[in-house]
Amino acid sequence: MDPDAIDTVDRVAHGGTADPELVDFSANTNPQTPDGVASVYESALSAAGQYPADDYYEFRAAAADYLGVTGAQIIPTAGGLAGIRLLCSVVIDSGDSVAIPTPSFSEYAREVRLQGGEPTFVPHDEITDIDPAAHRMVIVCNPNNPTGESYAHATLQKLADRCRDADTVLLIDEAFLDYTAEPSLAGTPGVVVARSLTKIFGLPGLRAGFLVATGDLQEQLDVARPTWALSTPAAAVGAHCLRDTEFVAETQERVAAERERMRDRLADRFRVSPSDAPFLLCETSDPVGDLIEDARAAGLTVRDATTFRGLDSHIRVAVKRPEQNDRLLAALDV
Known part of the structure; x- marks a missing residue:
């Protein structure tokens, strides 16, 4: 590591919340884990x-x-x-x-x-x-x-x-x-x-x-x-x-189905990027801060994607369990 570089580099913003009362759509992690x-x-x-x-x-x-x-x-x-x-x-x-x-x-x-x-x-x-x-x-x-x-x-x-x-x-x-x-x-x-x-x-x-x-x-x-x-x-x-390759296959199937369902709904309000991942990037004409607050009022968190280089009007949402995804879609009014 270059000692001279340390003073010029900052920490990086990420998704994720430590609040157990919130359903976290800001971090792209599987809500399920393998048995055992x-x-x-x-x-x-x-x-x-x-x-x-x-x-x-x-x-x-x-x-x-x-x-x-x-x-x-x-x-x-x-x-x-x-x-x-x-x-x-x-x-x-x-x-x-x-x-x-x-x-x-x-x-x-x-x-x-x-x-x-x-x-x-x-x-x-x-x-x-x-x-x-x-x-x-x-x-x-x-x-x-x-x-x-x-x-x-x-x-x-x-x-x-x-x-x-x-x-x-x-x-x-x-x-x-x-x-x-x-x-x-x-x-x-x-x-x-x-x-x-x-x-x-x-x-x-x-x-x-x-x-x-x-x-x-x-x-x-x-x-x-x-x-x-x-x-x-x-x-x-x-x-x-x-x-546990069976767990991986089941996860792929669930996420693919839910991702497409969510994308269809979110497209009514946002410009949604095509995705092969367990998340969707949504471009919005609304203030990003307002969307984040709307989600939080419903007990959810979404990722402020304006922290990514080159993005200034985006949120990113993870794909979770179907019932959780329904809560997010309702909170975002789609």
């Missing part, structure tokens, strides 16, 4: 009096099976963002340019700046067409947050080929890819994939995730990763969740 999570956590907690085995064999094996890669390619991290920081610390030198989509996850630019790098912002729908030669790293969020669109696998593969030819690292943040039928680029040479258990398994507080990398970069990341990066309960619950 509590019992697995409790069993693992009894072993937390010792340091976790730093090879994380069970967690790596489950993650590798989930994505169809080898366990050696899995780099355990305390959530997807911790993995992104690890990668930035290994790859970026002071002054390096990193191509970042916009609007997209605001933490990308923050992490690049903390390492002394220079974010180069590219429209999210043009990021796959850029010439990577001018950049040390290119970042793609697939599906993109907050817009929700995913990129075709063939398009990403071509970008990966160009990045490899240019000796440019390609980071693909697949935090929301579990909600789509698109295959992962995990295991592709020159590509680092970031994954999280936060979104699909509804466990943002667990802080479990991983990177997938190959070759020399995999070796560098494995050496540089913090020792005991995952707690024993996080590793055990993570392995348990990653093996």
Whole structure:
């Protein structure tokens, strides 16, 4: 990390609320978790009096099976963002340019700046067409947050080929890819994939995730990763969740149906972006603050999307359970 950069970088605004009285539509997490999570956590907690085995064999094996890669390619991290920081610390030198989509996850630019790098912002729908030669790293969020669109696998593969030819690292943040039928680029040479258990398994507080990398970069990341990066309960619950592919399939089906239902209704009042993710970005002609207050008056929270670079008249709403979604639609008068 670049000590000189710390004083120039601020915290980033996110969704989420600590108020248990509010139904949270501002954070894009699954309202359901796989069966058995509590019992697995409790069993693992009894072993937390010792340091976790730093090879994380069970967690790596489950993650590798989930994505169809080898366990050696899995780099355990305390959530997807911790993995992104690890990668930035290994790859970026002071002054390096990193191509970042916009609007997209605001933490990308923050992490690049903390390492002394220079974010180069590219429209999210043009990021796959850029010439990577001018950049040390290119970042793609697939599906993109907050817009929700995913990129075709063939398009990403071509970008990966160009990045490899240019000796440019390609980071693909697949935090929301579990909600789509698109295959992962995990295991592709020159590509680092970031994954999280936060979104699909509804466990943002667990802080479990991983990177997938190959070759020399995999070796560098494995050496540089913090020792005991995952707690024993996080590793055990993570392995348990990653093996529950039936839960993932059921979630995909539920979210797809509810997302389309919500989009049809919201389109009566808002301009709604197409989405393959568990959220919808809505452009409004009404004051964003008024919409947020209307939702709060109904016991709900929505995301103020004007905190994303380039957006000034948008809210983002998550896809929850049908009865919760009905409350949101009523609160927004659609």
